[in-house]
Amino acid sequence: MTCPVRQPVRMAIFSTPDHLPVVRAAVEKMCELLGFSSALAGRVMLSSDEALSNIIKHAYRGATDRPIDVEIAPVHDGGRDGIRITLRDWGAYVGREQMRSRDLDDVRPGGLGVHIMCEYMDQLDYQPAEGGGTLLTMVKNLPEKKEVTP
Amino acid sequence: MTPPTPDGPASDIRRQGDAVIIAVQGDIDLRRSVEFQQEVLTVLDERPARVVVDLTAVPYMDSSGVASLVKVLSRARRQGAKMVLCGLNDRVRGLFEITRLDNVFTIAATCEEALG
Numbered sequence: 001m002t003c004p005v006r007q008p009v010r011m012a013i014f015s016t017p018d019h020l021p022v023v024r025a026a027v028e029k030m031c032e033l034l035g036f037s038s039a040l041a042g043r044v045m046l047s048s049d050e051a052l053s054n055i056i057k058h059a060y061r062g063a064t065d066r067p068i069d070v071e072i073a074p075v076h077d078g079g080r081d082g083i084r085i086t087l088r089d090w091g092a093y094v095g096r097e098q099m100r101s102r103d104l105d106d107v108r109p110g111g112l113g114v115h116i117m118c119e120y121m122d123q124l125d126y127q128p129a130e131g132g133g134t135l136l137t138m139v140k141n142l143p144e145k146k147e148v149t150p
Numbered sequence: 151m152t153p154p155t156p157d158g159p160a161s162d163i164r165r166q167g168d169a170v171i172i173a174v175q176g177d178i179d180l181r182r183s184v185e186f187q188q189e190v191l192t193v194l195d196e197r198p199a200r201v202v203v204d205l206t207a208v209p210y211m212d213s214s215g216v217a218s219l220v221k222v223l224s225r226a227r228r229q230g231a232k233m234v235l236c237g238l239n240d241r242v243r244g245l246f247e248i249t250r251l252d253n254v255f256t257i258a259a260t261c262e263e264a265l266g
Binding site for chain 1: 177179181212213214216240241245248249
């Protein structure tokens with residue numbers, strides 16, 4: 001499938017939950033333009049939303065006035081098109097090893113976001129960012145064959 | 151506890167027999183999940199025998215919304231109330247499935263089924 005979008009979208013948002021719907025809408029639209037099914041777009045959107053929520057809650061400890069840079073980009077890797085979402089914050093470094101997913105048999109609130117991201121995204125990479133904070137890169141590839149919506 | 155606000159996510163409440171039906175409106179995410187939880191817990195203060203949480207008008211929910219519902223379910227069980235979710239769209243249902251909470255909650259396809 002020919003990717004109709006070549007350039008990334010970049011947004012500078014604040015660490016307020018009020019900005020989450022804006023990013024969700026952008027992620028969903030980019031997924032749509034890249035040819036993702038509605039079901040897969042929903043999974044990518046949810047994963048990016050969980051990642052942003054974790055930044056707000058953990059890296060910035062609930063502060064609503066801190067910066068987050070968001071990049072939503074088409075990727076073409078190994079013959080497959082996909083979407084890459086990069087989130088950069090300047091809060092406390094929160095690496096993958098610190099983002100614990102809980103045992104799903106333990107029914108209690110919390111700890112589900114990381115599990116969702118790991119299940120739904122093909123790549124999830126946390127790196128310390130230059131100058132402090134965390135750079136999170138998430139990638140979701142389009143299915144190799146024409147997708148059948150579950 | 152503060153009663154539901156007129157424009158809160160769970161402000162549309164009606165009673166039918168021994169059941170309370172809460173029609174939730176809009177996205178339930180980090181922005182609104184705390185308010186949503188408080189509103190539903192306020193309804194539980196009335197100690198209904200059955201609580202139906204109608205998610206028909208919820209296009210999107212994240213894990214904070216699910217966490218709120220887990221807290222509400224825990225409280226409902228302690229009170230001996232039956233809690234049923236209904237009207238989940240495919241995306242919201244998928245969230246319950248990926249977190250394996252579809253086996254923990256009672257999920258009905260429609261409100262009529264939830265009340266049956």
